[in-house]
Amino acid sequence: MFTMDFGSRPLDDLLDDVGLKHAFDKNLEKASAYARALAMDALPPFARRTGEDQDHAAIEALAHEIQRGFKELVVLGTGGSSLGAQAALAIARYRPSTGVTVHTPDSLCPFEMDRLFATLDPNETHVLSISKSGTTAETLAQLLAFRAWLEPQTKRPLKDHFSFITEPKPSALRAYGEALGSHIVEHPLDVGGRFSVLTTVGMVPVAAAGLSVKGFRHGAHEIYKAVGSVPETTAAVIGAALTHTLAEHRGVTQVLLMAYADALRAFTRWHGQLWAESLGKDGKGTTPIRAVGPVDQHSQLQLFLDGPDDKFSTFIVVPSYGKGPRLDPKAAKDNGLDYMAGRTIGDTVTCQARATQDALRARGRIIRQLTINALDEENIGALFMSFMLETVVMAHLMGVDAFDQPAVEESKILTRKYLAELE
Numbered sequence: 001m002f003t004m005d006f007g008s009r010p011l012d013d014l015l016d017d018v019g020l021k022h023a024f025d026k027n028l029e030k031a032s033a034y035a036r037a038l039a040m041d042a043l044p045p046f047a048r049r050t051g052e053d054q055d056h057a058a059i060e061a062l063a064h065e066i067q068r069g070f071k072e073l074v075v076l077g078t079g080g081s082s083l084g085a086q087a088a089l090a091i092a093r094y095r096p097s098t099g100v101t102v103h104t105p106d107s108l109c110p111f112e113m114d115r116l117f118a119t120l121d122p123n124e125t126h127v128l129s130i131s132k133s134g135t136t137a138e139t140l141a142q143l144l145a146f147r148a149w150l151e152p153q154t155k156r157p158l159k160d161h162f163s164f165i166t167e168p169k170p171s172a173l174r175a176y177g178e179a180l181g182s183h184i185v186e187h188p189l190d191v192g193g194r195f196s197v198l199t200t201v202g203m204v205p206v207a208a209a210g211l212s213v214k215g216f217r218h219g220a221h222e223i224y225k226a227v228g229s230v231p232e233t234t235a236a237v238i239g240a241a242l243t244h245t246l247a248e249h250r251g252v253t254q255v256l257l258m259a260y261a262d263a264l265r266a267f268t269r270w271h272g273q274l275w276a277e278s279l280g281k282d283g284k285g286t287t288p289i290r291a292v293g294p295v296d297q298h299s300q301l302q303l304f305l306d307g308p309d310d311k312f313s314t315f316i317v318v319p320s321y322g323k324g325p326r327l328d329p330k331a332a333k334d335n336g337l338d339y340m341a342g343r344t345i346g347d348t349v350t351c352q353a354r355a356t357q358d359a360l361r362a363r364g365r366i367i368r369q370l371t372i373n374a375l376d377e378e379n380i381g382a383l384f385m386s387f388m389l390e391t392v393v394m395a396h397l398m399g400v401d402a403f404d405q406p407a408v409e410e411s412k413i414l415t416r417k418y419l420a421e422l423e
């Protein structure tokens with residue numbers, strides 16, 4: 001699980017300093033009441049389904065089939081049909097490999113597809129196509145291209161090379177999978193793509209890579225239990241109430257998620273879709289910014305510190321004192337790194353995360369830190385659930401529907417029109 005703090009002083013004092021305690025308390029009360037009602041009446045399906053584990057057998061069956069037959073897994077899907085899996089899979093590279101190697105070409109890119117075709121062995125490659133709607137052009141185009149690459153080269157039945165996750169209703173993707181005779185697993189009808197990471201969508205790739213589905217779901221379960229019973233103490237509810245208060249009263253228009261671990265880079269991308277697509281509506285919304293430390297200290301921190309005071313920042317930190325290579329004291333001193341002499345890379349990064357937040361706090365910013373003690377399934381599952389619930393509670397405070405995305409459809413229609421007009 002993870003802990004939350006706002007630095008050395010309690011949040012209430014920080015809010016008092018800027019005259020926002022009363023406004024925050026009102027928002028927290030409203031957010032907590034909503035979270036309690038959600039838990040009592042009907043948890044959002046993305047949370048309820050995660051707790052029931054009803055699809056566990058289907059997830060494991062497909063994952064084992066892939067593992068038994070192949071070394072490489074290509075997950076075709078975009079947006080919510082890929083970002084969650086990528087965020088979850090990012091911890092796999094720190095474990096001994098027990099599953100397949102997963103590739104996630106989530107953006108339609110000719111150069112990336114050519115690279116995959118040039119490097120993958122067709123006989124060892126399984127292609128899992130994920131699309132809730134089953135109509136997304138990018139995913140269908142990739143699928144057709146992969147089949148054209150595989151079919152002339154494979155020695156095995158073509159149907160075994162493909163599997164599908166899509167809704168149980170008619171669509172181009174479902175029809176394609178049925179015609180091939182391949183394994184099709186259901187995408188739940190009542191869970192939107194950006195909320196689907198803990199369903200079959202995120203969990204089949206995770207299981208195929210050898211990670212624990214139960215671990216992710218257990219971490220998530222602990223969070224939604226807490227949000228239902230003691231909402232006013234949870235990161236999800238406090239985070240939503242605070243962001244909304246700062247947006248209403250302090251001109252906050254952006255939310256920064258800065259993670260101090262490479263493995264959380266993909267998590268910040270997942271969060272970007274979740275926040276933007278759920279909340280950017282009716283002329284309202286706050287823009288998500290994704291950053292990873294320390295690298296973005298050297299690219300974006302100048303703006304965060306010295307630019308407009310229009311951001312609410314959350315740092316995710318994995319304390320790593322004593323971890324990683326230790327710098328030889330003499331070599332460090334000889335090269336101008338006296339302050340790192342005998343220290344580990346983990347010591348350095350942990351101190352950098354603290355220093356960056358303190359520098360921001362010194363400029364009067366309210367900064368939230370979420371601390372996880374390890375990059376494991378439970379912690380990442382907990383973060384997934386916490387941010388999904390935070391988004392839903394935030395939508396309630398803002399008065400928008402967290403679960404639709406009507407505006408995106410306009411650009412899809414135009415893309416089809418432009419393609420039809422090509423000479």
Ligand SMILES: O=P(O)(O)OC[C@H]1O[C@](O)(CO)[C@@H](O)[C@@H]1O
Pocket residue numbers: 078079080081130131132133134135136139193194277405408409
């Ligand atoms: O899973 P699908 O239906 O292919 O959609 C992929 C993504 O496209 C969107 O519908 C936006 O166009 C997202 O909401 C979704 O995650």
